[in-house]
Amino acid sequence: MTPSAPTPVGSAPVRAALRLVGIVHARDAERIAVERPALHLITFREIAVVARPSTSRPGADDATYLQHHEDVAALAAAGSVVPAPPCTQFRSAGALSQWLELHASALAEALAHVDGRTMARVTARRDLAGASSDPAVLPPSAAAAESFRILRRHAVAAVPITGGAVGDGTTIATEAFLVERGRWDAFAAEVAAEDERSPGLVLRLTGPWPPYDFVKLQFTA
Numbered sequence: 001m002t003p004s005a006p007t008p009v010g011s012a013p014v015r016a017a018l019r020l021v022g023i024v025h026a027r028d029a030e031r032i033a034v035e036r037p038a039l040h041l042i043t044f045r046e047i048a049v050v051a052r053p054s055t056s057r058p059g060a061d062d063a064t065y066l067q068h069h070e071d072v073a074a075l076a077a078a079g080s081v082v083p084a085p086p087c088t089q090f091r092s093a094g095a096l097s098q099w100l101e102l103h104a105s106a107l108a109e110a111l112a113h114v115d116g117r118t119m120a121r122v123t124a125r126r127d128l129a130g131a132s133s134d135p136a137v138l139p140p141s142a143a144a145a146e147s148f149r150i151l152r153r154h155a156v157a158a159v160p161i162t163g164g165a166v167g168d169g170t171t172i173a174t175e176a177f178l179v180e181r182g183r184w185d186a187f188a189a190e191v192a193a194e195d196e197r198s199p200g201l202v203l204r205l206t207g208p209w210p211p212y213d214f215v216k217l218q219f220t221a
Contacts (some may be wrong), residue, residue: 018051118208176213
């Protein structure tokens with residue numbers, strides 16, 4: 001049986017450029033189209049891609065970044081989403097439809113991986129004011145590694161984040177955790193417990209965030 005072609009939903013002209021926002025369940029497409037009519041959706045089987053019409057060349061500026069993250073956050077607040085990198089632009093709805101059809105299986109797997117889950121980021125910093133001179137107390141770097149090891153038990157997946165140091169000499173490491181939505185409060189409690197347990201170490205939790213760090217979209221054949 002020949003699979004059905006991608007079905008567009010929205011008002012973007014067929015030849016208008018589209019900036020990709022993310023991938024969602026097709027069952028959510030109609031509601032998204034009603035709640036955010038400026039967005040353009042194309043459904044294929046059980047998934048849909050969400051995009052925003054664009055009249056500018058591909059590129060990054062503050063307004064584009066802010067709009068993208070606002071759109072992704074709105075989708076994540078309403079359900080599961082595979083967020084696209086900012087400024088990912090297709091020349092037309094037709095080109096986006098072809099990409100969707102070509103990568104439909106991989107996109108469905110990515111959406112299944114983050115379904116019902118959200119992302120936390122935890123940053124470990126040295127607490128210079130609360131440093132301990134007790135030789136039995138782990139140094140901050142070792143304490144951070146141990147805390148992250150314990151936090152991984154309460155998450156579906158975890159990845160280290162590089163290049164995110166604030167440059168003040170206190171940041172030790174940052175790690176992203178994929179957490180079940182229903183377990184967010186329990187995860188936050190574990191972070192607080194680890195923060196309390198480790199003298200000389202401060203753990204800072206941010207989120208919930210869309211799962212940017214746990215998906216990687218393919219844009220080549």
